[in-house]
Amino acid sequence: MLAAMIKAICAAVLVTACAMTAPAAAAPAPNADCVPATAPPPDSAPPTSVDTLRQAYSCILDNYYSGPVMDSTGLLKSALSAYTRHLLRYGTDRADLRLPALTGNRDTDWTAFAKALGTGDPGALRAAITGMVAGLQDNHARWIAPPPPPAGGPTGTGIVGASAQQGDGLDPAARPPLYITRVLPGSPAAKADVRPGDILVKVNGVPTFIGDTINQGVPGLLAAETVRLTLKRPTTGRTRTVSIKQGPLTRQPSEVTTKPLPGDATYVRLPGFFKGAADKVIAALRDKPKAVVLDLRGNGGGSPHEVTRLLGAFAHGKITSYFCPLKGDCVPNRTDDSVPLLGSRLIVLTDRACASACEDFSAAVKDNGLGTLIGTRTAGAVSGPGKAYLLDDGSVLLLPQVRHLGPAREIIDTVGVPVDHHAPMTALDLATGRDPGVAKALSLL
Incomplete structure (x- = not known):
């Protein structure tokens, strides 16, 4: 269940990062550096090797938000820790395997590290890449394993x-x-x-x-x-x-759903900020209702562009968030003022599964006074938008290049966006068709 949800979210991120209409990309040649993923991974690629691990190591140091100032020894320690745990799990630990003395020089340390690994075990190497990325403690940094051969659907x-x-x-x-x-x-x-x-x-x-x-x-x-x-x-x-x-399983496309509510209000459920999502919501509200109850519960995020475009239907001239590089000034993101204003009152429903771009939208609504938030605090998983990099085994690294701050320059990552009215869903509510979030919204209207 949840494993399938995680895979689906990773796939959605990859769709945003890669041009999925393009032909499959060719994986980097052995000993090459990681390359930006501009198309889906190839259908077949060599197995994960020590050189794949080197690509991941270099890719993080060269492209991650804080890579240029990162202690490279920490990456190698995380990698070997995960590598040895894998060996222990399968009863294949090696008496000669230990972390070599590291100096902090990324190149000489890698040479010593690779010598200690030898040819490497493919399964343990995949575990090492996973451990290296997990060591960043960044909810937007991910390693997506090589895709399995096509098997006729999910x-x-x-x-x-x-x-x-x-x-x-x-x-x-x-x-x-x-x-x-x-x-x-x-x-x-x-x-x-x-x-x-x-x-x-x-x-x-x-x-x-x-x-x-x-x-x-x-x-x-x-x-x-x-x-x-x-x-x-x-x-x-x-x-x-x-x-x-x-x-x-039958593939379920992301769709915007609507229904009328009392008092000239419209309920809109937006499951993700996928490409074209903002225009679909705006089209559903073309009659300009007095109030919009926008349900973002379970919305795992998506494109920052869709966030600013949808916010442009409710306000103009507002800063929605900031993207901050490691050094230099933060860059403000602003509402898309080319979108005609609806003039509708906005109520947003959130929960702990509202993450990333969903939190970007929620914080912009709250900080700019554009509407009311109902439900529960958001996930706190909005470290920064990422870029995809392809490794030689067909796997993909997703690495944030900037840090996200809210409109008030507050950190939302790991904290979440608080709601104005607490209205959590319970098991009995769901089983009986009751919705405390919508009920609270109607009471406010």
């Missing part, structure tokens, strides 16, 4: 939303229970009568909460080919156990 259980979702991970501040928020129609989960609102008590016999602490191992358990779920239905209190085997 597969999974069809459970693609959970209450503890925070950006593309689990919210450590989540409180029990963990419940399902979205199930794809026609999926294996739907056929097993799994519904939004069903509480996930256990996954493969493992509790989803240990006391009041979310079990961070849940995504890994849910990624199994067959998953055994202990579910509690909030409307009846009945608990049951079902086994779900992954199967084919």
Whole structure:
């Protein structure tokens, strides 16, 4: 479930970073540097090698936001730590493998490091790249593994939303229970009568909460080919156990949905700031209602351009955020004043799964007094927009090149945007079709 959500988010980021209508890119030749990904990765590429790890190491130092001032020894330490954990897990640890003495010179240190690795184990090398990127502690820095061979479409259980979702991970501040928020129609989960609102008590016999602490191992358990779920239905209190085997899924395109609300208001759900999203919302509001309830719950982000364009329908001449380089002045982003003003009152619904560009939009609304925020604090996952780089094994590095600040020059990353009115969704609300966020919005209107 959550593993599939993370893959989908990574794929969406890659679609934004690469021109997906272009032919597949050729991976860099061995011993070459990483190159900007201007097209999808190739369908086939050599296996991950020590040189792939070198490309990732150099790519981070050359292209990451703080790469030029980064301690390169920290990258190598993170890489070897993850590499050895992989060897231990599979019982293949090496008596001769240890971190060589490092000097801080990126080139001589890499030479010593590569000599210690030898030919390298491909699985452990992939773990090393993952560990190196994780060591940056940046929620917008990612390594996307080489894509598997085409197999006729996506597969999974069809459970693609959970209450503890925070950006593309689990919210450590989540409180029990963990419940399902979205199930794809026609999926294996739907056929097993799994519904939004069903509480996930256990996954493969493992509790989803240990006391009041979310079990961070849940995504890994849910990624199994067959998953055994202990579910509690909030409307009846009945608990049951079902086994779900992954199967084919129907692709669900991102769509803007609307419905009328009382008092000449329009509800608009925007699942992501995908290409063309702003114009779709604006077109849906062409009748210029008195109020717009914009539902951004579960919106994992997307294009900053779509953010400024949609904000231009509600205000002109406003700074929406700042992009700040490592050195020099921050660059302000502004509303797209070419968009005609709607003149509608704006209410925005947010939650902990509202991340990245979604938080960019929410902060601009709050700081500029453009509307009211209802729901829960956003994810706090908006470090900065990234650029994609292709490695020789067909994998992709996503590295932020600037840092994001809100309109008031505040840091939103790791903190989130607070709401004006707290209105969280519960499992019972979801199971019975109630929506406290919309209810609160209507009370304000």
